[in-house]
Amino acid sequence: xxxxxxxxxxxxxxxxxxxxxxxxxxxxxxxxxxxxxxxxxxxxxxxxxxxxxxxxxxxxxxxxxxxxxxxxxxxxxxxxxxxxxxxxxxxxxxxxxxxxxxxxxxxxxxxxxxxxxxxxxxxxxxxxxxxxxxxxxxxxxxxxxxxxxxxxxxxxxxxxxxxxxxxxxxxxxxxxxxxxxxxxxxxxxxxxxxxxxxxxxxxxxxxxxxxxxxxxxxxxxxxxxxxxxxxxxxxxxxxxxxxxxxxxxxxxxxxxxxxxxxxxxxxxxxxxxxxxxxxxxxxxxxxxxxxxxxxxxxxxxxxxxxxxxxxxxxxxxxxxxxxxxxxxxxxxxxxxxxxxxxxxxxxxxxxxxxxxxxxxxxxxxxxxxxxxxxxxxxxxxxxxxxxxxxxxxxxxxxxxxxxxxxxxxxxxxxxxxxxxxxxxxxxxxxxxxxxxxxxxxxxxxxxxxxxxxxxxxxxxxxxxxxxxxxxxxxxxxxxxxxxxxxxxxxxxxxxxxxxxxxxxxxxxxxxxxxxxxxxxxxxxxxxxxxxxxxxxxxxxxxxxxxxxxxxxxxxxxxxxxxxxxxxxxxxxxxxxxxxxxxxxxxxxxxxxxxxxxxxxxxxxxxxxxxxxxxxxxxxxxxxxxxxxxxxxxxxxxxxxxxxxxxxxxxxxxx
Amino acid sequence: xxxxxxxxxxxxxxxxxxxxxxxxxxxxxxxxxxxxxxxxxxxxxxxxxxxxxxxxxxxxxxxxxxxxxxxxxxxxxxxxxxxxxxxxxxxxxxxxxxxxxxxxxxxxxxxxxxxxxxxxxxxxxxxxxxxxxxxxxxxxxxxxxxxxxxxxxxxxxxxxxxxxxxxxxxxxxxxxxxxxxxxxxxxxxxxxxxxxxxxxxxxxxxxxxxxxxxxxxxxxxxxxxxxxxxxxxxxxxxxxxxxxxxxxxxxxxxxxxxxxxxxxxxxxxxxxxxxxxxxxxxxxxxxxxxx
Numbered sequence: 034x035x036x037x038x039x040x041x042x043x044x045x046x047x048x049x050x051x052x053x054x055x056x057x058x059x060x061x062x063x064x065x066x067x068x069x070x071x072x073x074x075x076x077x078x079x080x081x082x083x084x085x086x087x088x089x090x091x092x093x094x095x096x097x098x099x100x101x102x103x104x105x106x107x108x109x110x111x112x113x114x115x116x117x118x119x120x121x122x123x124x125x126x127x128x129x130x131x132x133x134x135x136x137x138x139x140x141x142x143x144x145x146x147x148x149x150x151x152x153x154x155x156x157x158x159x160x161x162x163x164x165x166x167x168x169x170x171x172x173x174x175x176x177x178x179x180x181x182x183x184x185x186x187x188x189x190x191x192x193x194x195x196x197x198x199x200x201x202x203x204x205x206x207x208x209x210x211x212x213x214x215x216x217x218x219x220x221x222x223x224x225x226x227x228x229x230x231x232x233x234x235x236x237x238x239x240x241x242x243x244x245x246x247x248x249x250x251x252x253x254x255x256x257x258x259x260x261x262x263x264x265x266x267x268x269x270x271x272x273x274x275x276x277x278x279x280x281x282x283x284x285x286x287x288x289x290x291x292x293x294x295x296x297x298x299x300x301x302x303x304x305x306x307x308x309x310x311x312x313x314x315x316x317x318x319x320x321x322x323x324x325x326x327x328x329x330x331x332x333x334x335x336x337x338x339x340x341x342x343x344x345x346x347x348x349x350x351x352x353x354x355x356x357x358x359x360x361x362x363x364x365x366x367x368x369x370x371x372x373x374x375x376x377x378x379x380x381x382x383x384x385x386x387x388x389x390x391x392x393x394x395x396x397x398x399x400x401x402x403x404x405x406x407x408x409x410x411x412x413x414x415x416x417x418x419x420x421x422x423x424x425x426x427x428x429x430x431x432x433x434x435x436x437x438x439x440x441x442x443x444x445x446x447x448x449x450x451x452x453x454x455x456x457x458x459x460x461x462x463x464x465x466x467x468x469x470x471x472x473x474x475x476x477x478x479x480x481x482x483x484x485x486x487x488x489x490x491x492x493x494x495x496x497x498x499x500x501x502x503x504x505x506x507x508x509x510x511x512x513x514x515x516x517x518x519x520x521x522x523x524x525x526x527x528x529x530x531x532x533x534x535x536x537x538x539x540x541x542x543x544x545x546x547x548x549x550x551x552x553x554x555x556x557x558x559x560x561x562x563x564x565x566x567x568x569x570x571x572x573x574x575x576x577x578x579x580x581x582x583x584x585x586x587x588x589x590x591x592x593x594x595x596x597x598x599x600x601x602x603x604x605x606x607x608x609x610x611x612x613x614x615x616x617x618x619x620x621x622x623x624x625x626x627x628x629x630x631x632x633x634x635x636x637x638x639x640x641x642x643x644x645x646x647x648x649x650x651x652x653x654x655x656x657x658x659x660x661x662x663x664x665x666x667x668x669x670x671x672x673x674x675x676x677x678x679x680x681x682x683x684x685x686x687x
Numbered sequence: 688x689x690x691x692x693x694x695x696x697x698x699x700x701x702x703x704x705x706x707x708x709x710x711x712x713x714x715x716x717x718x719x720x721x722x723x724x725x726x727x728x729x730x731x732x733x734x735x736x737x738x739x740x741x742x743x744x745x746x747x748x749x750x751x752x753x754x755x756x757x758x759x760x761x762x763x764x765x766x767x768x769x770x771x772x773x774x775x776x777x778x779x780x781x782x783x784x785x786x787x788x789x790x791x792x793x794x795x796x797x798x799x800x801x802x803x804x805x806x807x808x809x810x811x812x813x814x815x816x817x818x819x820x821x822x823x824x825x826x827x828x829x830x831x832x833x834x835x836x837x838x839x840x841x842x843x844x845x846x847x848x849x850x851x852x853x854x855x856x857x858x859x860x861x862x863x864x865x866x867x868x869x870x871x872x873x874x875x876x877x878x879x880x881x882x883x884x885x886x887x888x889x890x891x892x893x894x895x896x897x898x899x900x901x902x903x904x905x906x907x908x909x910x911x912x913x914x915x916x917x918x919x920x921x922x923x924x925x926x927x928x929x930x931x932x933x934x935x936x937x938x939x940x941x942x943x944x945x946x947x948x949x950x951x952x953x954x955x956x957x958x959x960x961x962x963x964x965x966x967x968x969x970x971x972x973x974x975x976x977x978x
Contacts, residue, residue, distance in 0.1 A: 375856025429848070497876030499907065504876070 036161050039070040039095040040153060041086055043077035043102035045132055050075075052136040053149045058101070061150045067161055069093055077102050083115045090119040097121075097160040101129040101153045107556075122165035124608070124670060129156035151683060158678045163670050168605035171649050173259035174358040175599045176201065180251060180538070183211020184581060185363035185573025185588040187233050192592035193361075194242035198599055201355050202237065203265055205534075206294075207248045208312035209234050211365055215295060217395035217403070219581060220445040221476035227311060227398070234313040248318055250534075252352060254541045257630070257650055258568030259358045259604045267351040270318035272305070276343040279307075279315045283335035283344065291323045297390040299408055300400035305335050310398065319344075359568050359595040362542065362552060363588065364535050366574035369424040369528035373431065377423070377496045377525060383409040384503055385496060385523045388442055395449050405453050407522050410501070414521030416458040417450055418505050419443040420493045424528035426464065432528045434549060437578040439526030440467045444477045446524055447486040460487045460518065462507055470582065491516065496523055529578040544569050552576050562591040570594050609669045610651035611658060617665035618643050624657035624666055633657055690813065691753055691763045692720035695729050695770035702767070702918035704962025708947040709766050709810060711960035715826050716818055720764065723752050729770040730777065740787055740794075746777035747791055750805045751798050762806045764813050766947070768843035768917035775807040775850040809844065809852050810947075811860050811916065820867035827868055828955035834973060835871050836949065837910035838862050839901065840879045841920040855879065861914060861946055868953045875908040877901045882923040891927070895934055898927045902941050912973055914946040921945065925967045942970035949974075 040062050044050035055073045063071045070093045074082045077100060089095060098121065100112045105128040113123035131149040139145040175198050179190045182204030190200045202209070214234075216226035237243055246265055253264040289304035296302070304324040307317050325332035326346065336344040368387050372380040384407050386394070397403040407414050421439050424431040440463065447459035466488070468474045480486040495506040503523050507516045531550040539546050544564040545553040552571045555563040562570050570591040573584045598604065611624075611632070620642025624633045632650035636643050644657075644665075658666040667673065698706040710720050730745035753763045765771040781788050782803035792800045814823060838861030845855040853860045858879060862872040880901065883894035901924060905913055915921050925943040932938050944966060951961050952974050963971050 375854060379857060495876060495880070499876070506880070 036067040036097060037069045037093060037095050038067050038097040038099060038157055038160055039086070039089050039093060040068055040072075040099045040101060040129075040157065041077055041082075041089075042071065042073040042131075042153075043082070043100065044073065044075045045077075045102060045136075046075065049102070049132050049136040049149075052139055052142055052145045053131060054142060054146045057146050058131075058149050058153065062153050062157075065154055065157060068157060070095065078108050078111055083111075086112070086115050087119045090116065090121055095121065096125065097157075097163065098126040099129050099153060099156050099160055100126065101131050101149065101156075103132040104128070104130050104134075107559075124166040125160060125163050127156050127160050127163070129153045155679045155682045158682045159670075159675050162672075162675045162678065166608040166669060168608050169610070169648050171257075171259050171604040171606050173598065173601065173604055174261075174356050175199075176355070176357045177359045177361060177595050177599075178203065178261070178263055178355065178357040179361045179363060181211070181363035181365055181573070181575070182206075182209030182237075182245075182247065183363060183365045183573060184213040184230065184233075185365065185575075185584045186211070186361070187230075187237055188585050188588035189361045189363055189572050189592045189595075190237060190243055191233065191240065192589050193595055193599075194240050196592075196596050196599075198242065198596070200240075200243045201263070201265075201357060202243055202245045203249050203251060204245070204247045205250050206308060207270065207316070207318045208308050208314070209237060209245070209247060210309075210311075210313065212389065213581065214309065214311070215297070215389055215396070216392050217397070217399070218445065218449060220441045221470070221472040223445070223449075225397075231311050231313075234311070238313045245314070246353070247314060251538060251541060254360075254543075255631075256356075258566075259598070261357050261360060261568065263355050263357060263360075265353050265355060267353060269321075269348040269350050270316075271321070271324075271345055271348050272317050272319065273343045273345050273348075274314070274316040276341045277316050277339075278341065279317075281307075281317075282338045284317060286334050286338045288332065288334060289323055289325050291320060296393050296400050297387070299386075299390055299393050319346075359570065359598055360542065361570045361572055361588075361591045361595065362538070362544070362564070362575055363572045363591075364532045364538065364575040366529045366578065367532050369432065369530050371525060371527065374423060374525070376494060377420075377523075378498070382496070382498050382503065382523075383407075384414075384498075384521065385525060387525050387527045388439065388446070391446050391524045392442075395446070395453075403453070405450055405457075405522075412521070413454055414457065415454075416460070416518075416520040417447075417522045417524060418493075418503070418518060418520045419447055419459065419461040419524045419526065420505075421461065421463045421526040422492070423525040425526075432530070432549060434528075434578070435467065436526070436529040437467070438529070438580045440465075441470070441473055441476070441580065443524065443526050444468075444480040444486065448480045448484045451484040451486065458487070459484075460489060460520070462489050462491055462493050462505075464490070464492060470580065489516065529574060531575060535575060542566065542569055544571075562587055562594055568598070606649055607653060608648075609653045609671065610648045611646045611653065611655075611666050611668050613644060613646060614665045614667065615641075615643050617663045619663055619665075620644060621662065623660050623662065627656040627660045629654065629656065688717060688817075689719045689721050690760070691723055691757060693723050693726055693729070693749060693753075693763050693765050693770060693774065695726075695765070695767045697767055697918040701965065702921065702945070704965040705766055705916075705918060705921075705945040705947060707960045707962050708945060708951040708956070711956040712947050712951040712954055715954040715956060716814075716823065718813075718818065723749070723763065724756060725752055729767075729773045731769060731773060735773065735776055740791055743777050743780065743787075743791055744795065746774050747781060747801060748795065748798065749774060750778060750781075750807075751795075751801050753805045754799065754801065757805075761804055762808055764808050764810055766810050766916065768809070768841060769919060771807065771809045771852075772843040772850055776847070778803055778805060778807050779849045809916070811844070811864065812852050814864060815860060820863055823864070823950075824867040824869065827953050829953050831868070831870050831949065831953055831974065833911075834949070835873050835909050835911045836862075836865050837873050837875050837905035837908065837913045838865070838878055838946075839882075839905075839913050839915045839920060839924065839943075841882055841915065841917045842879070842884075843917055845879055861916075864946065865914070865949070868950060870949065870953065873905070873908045873910045875905045875910065877904040882917075882920045884919060884923070887919075887923050887927065891930060892934075894923050894927050895930045898924050899931045899935060899938065902928070902931070902943075903938075906939065906941060911941065912949075912970060913941060913943045914949055915943065916946055928968055940968045942966060942968045942973060944970050 116126040117123040252266040287303035290301040292298040293302035295308040393399040425436040491508040493507045505518045572588040572591040883897040887894040
């Protein structure tokens with residue numbers, strides 16, 4: 034068949050046009066064998082651009098389309114859809130990347146133009162040999178797994194469950210609620226965190242579509258989009274929750290006290306404990322590391338006092354397997370440790386607390402019942418300094434990024450402190466005030482004007498203890514004066530980091546993290562809640578530091594992506610997968626060891642060992658093709674003939 | 688053990704007591720500090736301006752002298768914090784910036800080409816890592832039990848990161864040394880705060896304020912003597928106490944010595960080598976046990 038290929042060159046505004054001479058490209062490519070039409074437009078991805086392609090396919094009876102524009106990761110799908118709408122097989126359309134691979138990285142206009150022409154010719158050669166393909170179809174298991182029971186996980190689970198699909202929610206601690214359950218009041222409306230969160234926690238526990246595994250962790254994940262198999266480790270709680278009614282007698286009688294994680298170390302808990310009174314589910318677990326019986330072999334007091342025989346010291350970790358079609362990762366954050374900040378005492382000073390500790394001091398259910406008292410001596414602090422950007426925005430020593438919520442919660446802390454201690458003096462040290470949410474700037478203004486919070490622009494260089502007071506050394510950079518300030522309590526707005534253990538989890542899920550350990554989205558603007566692995570979505574602070582409104586919005590967005598998937602009958606899978614020329618395959622099995630997706634396996638066909646391809650698992654990475662010693666493995670629309678033609682074209686003169 | 692030693696200008700003049708006490712103490716530890724022949728000015732802080740290669744010539748020339756005299760042991764020990772910092776930073780710069788390295792090497796066409804392979808050590812690092820604080824403890828003859836030493840680091844031992852001999856925010860190397868000598872130490876927050884540095888020339892009052900703060904802070908945390916390794920810090924904290932006293936009549940003076948003077952006293956080296964006559968506030972009454 035004689036090829037009739039159309040080439041469409043995009044200016045991408047000035048992204049391409051400022052470095053590549055579009056006119057010259059069009060002129061050169063028009064003459065190229067097989068090309069019957071070449072045309073340019075400012076924005077090929079826009080409606081007029083797409084319309085142009087559709088019209089030319091029909092008018093010129095094109096058999097192939099090359100769009101010379103950006104990276105295929107951005108718009109390949111867009112243009113293949115355009116091609117399909119015009120009745121041409123979408124796999125007869127390819128992108129020639131003259132932006133990321135050419136205009137963005139070069140300055141010399143002449144050379145860049147020549148390179149762009151080369152790139153386009155190469156892709157024209159590829160399209161000439163492209164087969165017409167049909168996407169593969171994959172069945173979907175319409176159940177979702179949500180990892181993490183903080184506000185992101187809760188919101189995501191509820192959204193999916195309310196749409197009528199089953200959700201497996203896995204939380205590593207014994208109660209859902211996450212860090213939000215620790216907060217006192219929330220900016221910018223000052224509504225109580227418990228009042229808005231606990232009803233949602235109860236809803237999760239009672240929802241007929243949600244199966245909650247608390248005190249559990251992900252052990253292993255296999256499978257692929259639509260068909261994941263998940264092995265979940267149910268950690269031994271040493272309490273039979275089916276018998277326990279939550280009377281609390283065991284907790285009361287337990288002789289061992291440990292610093293409470295929920296109270297951020299400001300109050301003790303017992304070795305058998307429920308993290309906080311509003312916990313869901315409200316069932317205790319035994320902390321094996323601190324339990325007297327597990328440490329010394331003697332005690333068993335909890336067992337003696339339990340009338341229901343719910344204590345089971347011989348319990349072991351259990352495993353369950355679940356099949357799901359989609360996974361939402363909402364593993365949240367932890368606060369960067371004060372021990373990393375030598376100039377603020379590295380955790381030596383009791384009255385230097387972090388933001389979450391101050392939340393507990395403010396909380397009506399906290400260790401001081403909401404009265405603000407210093408951890409060291411229980412006195413009411415008369416002057417409190419709040420320090421922002423501790424560990425954040427410090428690429429040399431700590432974290433390079435902005436932790437996003439500290440400006441706002443410190444304003445809230447100062448405001449709430451002033452409400453509780455009206456004659457107290459709150460002082461905030463800041464670098465910049467970042468109050469970019471709805472109602473946020475007004476909130477900061479209110480802190481300054483109505484609650485008389487003093488804002489000083491300057492980093493704190495040192496904090497030390499002197500005679501029961503804390504001394505802060507800083508500078509007022511607006512007045513140009515050094516500052517030495519004595520105060521009773523210091524609250525540090527510590528950086529927010531990904532939860533520990535996320536690293537291990539991402540390896541099991543085969544999803545990426547960035548340099549700071551946060552989960553990477555598929556595209557920072559256009560695909561913000563998807564991971565690069567199909568079927569795995571991300572939400573909340575696991576992705577980047579964010580406040581509650583943003584977290585909830587992102588969680589709902591992730592659920593809507595899951596629901597978009599569940600709304601389809603089946604999933605389609607890219608057909609550009611590996612295939613095997615069975616006459617050439619010797620059944621050596623090299624491909625099986627090379628395949629990262631378990632897509633290759635050996636079969637006996639007519640008495641001969643053949644390495645076959647499980648097409649649904651194949652991601653078209655090409656490892657097996659490069660590794661096959663017989664050249665029996667090929668990839669659809671990227672076979673040896675095509676690759677050799679493309680290489681020849683790149684290396685040819687002109 | 689013999690090791691090359693770069694003194695610098697101050698150690699031959701107002702800080703002669705630093706040099707003498709170091710040389711005498713190290714002899715006790717079996718270390719011979721061999722003075723570099725034909726050394727020149729370290730370059731002081733001028734060479735730290737990164738955009739001016741001319742000022743790097745002085746420190747690099749010293750390092751070339753080390754190469755010439757080293758017999759394969761390419762190490763040089765410094766005592767003065769500022770010499771240490773200047774030589775160390777110039778050397779680090781030379782290792783990293785190939786283009787500037789070539790330029791300076793071409794400029795100094797009568798010298799051998801240098802590529803940054805001399806190791807610049809501060810005496811404290813040598814004591815800690817080569818000799819070991821445990822071994823130092825074994826040489827103690829005098830228990831200086833009435834001392835409460837506040838270690839003052841200043842800035843040049845700790846910053847920038849590529850030249851720091853210890854954690855910049857919470858250094859302990861001096862305290863560790865004194866502990867091994869059986870001497871009580873106090874931790875005080877101003878141990879790494881600025882002494883005022885060269886402002887002592889044209890903004891005396893600024894330095895007076897710093898000295899007042901630093902010494903009062905050391906005293907409030909229980910110290911009766913301050914130890915340092917920087918001649919400029921020593922000058923500001925010691926000599927400026929006269930001006931502090933003029934300004935604050937209730938100010939109580941405190942001796943400020945080099946750490947080697949205390950170490951020498953603990954080893955019971957000859958009083959002459961400790962050079963206490965160069966200290967402005969007399970430390971002898973505190974150190975006179977068994978003198």
